[in-house]
Amino acid sequence: GQNIDQPTEMTATEGAIVQINCTYQTSGFNGLFWYQQHAGEAPTFLSYNVLDGLEEKGRFSSFLSRSKGYSYLLLKELQMKDSASYLCAVREGFYGGATNKLIFGTGTLLAVQP
Amino acid sequence: GAVVSQHPSWVICKSGTSVKIECRSLDFQATTMFWYRQFPKQSLMLMATSNEGSKATYEQGVEKDKFLINHASLTLSTLTVTSAHPEDSSFYICSATKRGGLSYNEQFFGPGTRLTVL
Numbered sequence: 001g002q003n004i005d006q007p008t009e010m011t012a013t014e015g016a017i018v019q020i021n022c023t024y025q026t027s028g029f030n031g032l033f034w035y036q037q038h039a040g041e042a043p044t045f046l047s048y049n050v051l052d053g054l055e056e057k058g059r060f061s062s063f064l065s066r067s068k069g070y071s072y073l074l075l076k077e078l079q080m081k082d083s084a085s086y087l088c089a090v091r092e093g094f095y096g097g098a099t100n101k102l103i104f105g106t107g108t109l110l111a112v113q114p
Numbered sequence: 115g116a117v118v119s120q121h122p123s124w125v126i127c128k129s130g131t132s133v134k135i136e137c138r139s140l141d142f143q144a145t146t147m148f149w150y151r152q153f154p155k156q157s158l159m160l161m162a163t164s165n166e167g168s169k170a171t172y173e174q175g176v177e178k179d180k181f182l183i184n185h186a187s188l189t190l191s192t193l194t195v196t197s198a199h200p201e202d203s204s205f206y207i208c209s210a211t212k213r214g215g216l217s218y219n220e221q222f223f224g225p226g227t228r229l230t231v232l
Contacts, residue, residue, distance in 0.1 A: 045221075048220065103160070
């Protein structure tokens with residue numbers, strides 16, 4: 001089966017660092033994406049990992065361990081505008097070729113407090 | 115950039131009527147378009163994958179006769195919710211992947227359409 005788990009909600013303080021975890025069990029794997037979604041809006045792309053390790057992009061970093069089926073999104077120097085849902089999504093890759101279909105996790109609602 | 119638009123942004127309709135939602139890639143040709151549904155406080159659930167000029171591939175549990183998808187060109191896909199009922203009320207979001215895009219081939223999302231069925 002397919003299962004992508006994230007914590008439902010998290011709270012952090014402005015200026016701090018927060019780590020949002022994602023664990024996955026999917027029938028195939030061809031990359032993991034993180035998206036940010038503000039309420040009532042479309043998701044926006046944050047990061048992509050396909051190999052193990054850390055990808056850094058400004059205040060945002062994402063880590064992947066394929067053997068553990070685990071990823072995290074790290075947000076540094078938190079700002080109030082970072083309050084949003086963060087979605088982990090796995091792209092499935094099937095033997096003989098990859099599809100571009102994304103399986104989304106449940107999403108983590110992050111609240112940044114002053 | 116890679117901009118995806120949806121129209122309308124919101125719609126209210128009576129039970130039993132049909133509603134059409136358009137998804138357009140404004141500044142690129144989309145190899146594939148995806149339709150998602152999102153209920154309040156839940157994540158995105160993929161409904162179907164659509165390639166230009168071919169039939170859409172529906173996810174398990176999604177009725178293809180109820181959710182009609184037409185992908186007439188490389189920049190336009192439409193989703194028609196036929197005989198809508200209150201339980202179809204949801205946030206419908208489309209996305210598109212770019213022909214000749216970056217190697218990781220991210221999906222670009224539209225702003226979504228909020229459907230309310232009375």
